Amino acid sequence: MENTLVRSSPCAECGLEMVWTQNAWKAGDLANAAYRCQNGHVVDPSRTSQCPACGIHDTVWLGERDDRQQFRCERCGELFQVPR
Numbered sequence: 149m150e151n152t153l154v155r156s157s158p159c160a161e162c163g164l165e166m167v168w169t170q171n172a173w174k175a176g177d178l179a180n181a182a183y184r185c186q187n188g189h190v191v192d193p194s195r196t197s198q199c200p201a202c203g204i205h206d207t208v209w210l211g212e213r214d215d216r217q218q219f220r221c222e223r224c225g226e227l228f229q230v231p232r
Contacts, residue, residue, distance in 0.1 A: 155196075155206050156222040159185035166191065168205060181205075201226040 155166035166183040173182035173193050183191040183205070195209040199221035210218040216229040 150223075152204055152206075152223075155183045155191070157208075159187070159189050161185075161189045162187050164189075197228075197230050199224060199226050200228055 153168040159166050164185040166185050169184040170181045171179035172184040172190050173180045180193050182193040196205045196207050197219050198205050199207055202224040204223045206222045207219040215232045217232055218229050220227050
């Protein structure tokens with residue numbers, strides 16, 4: 149069975165495995181789940197939107213169009229958009 153907490157691509161900064169981690173992304177007094185490696189590098193959760201087809205956050209931000217962010221899911225291949 150595939151581990152759904154592990155991101156398909158490694159950390160862009162150090163090459164280590166990225167794991168979906170609660171409270172990894174800090175913004176003031178708020179904390180959100182995000183992908184984080186063992187060295188503490190974190191992927192901005194706004195760049196890993198949850199896939200509406202399979203529910204996994206292992207997605208790739210493709211850009212913006214008409215005030216909507218476009219993503220591709222690395223698990224199921226779904227292309228989707230979310231409001232910016």
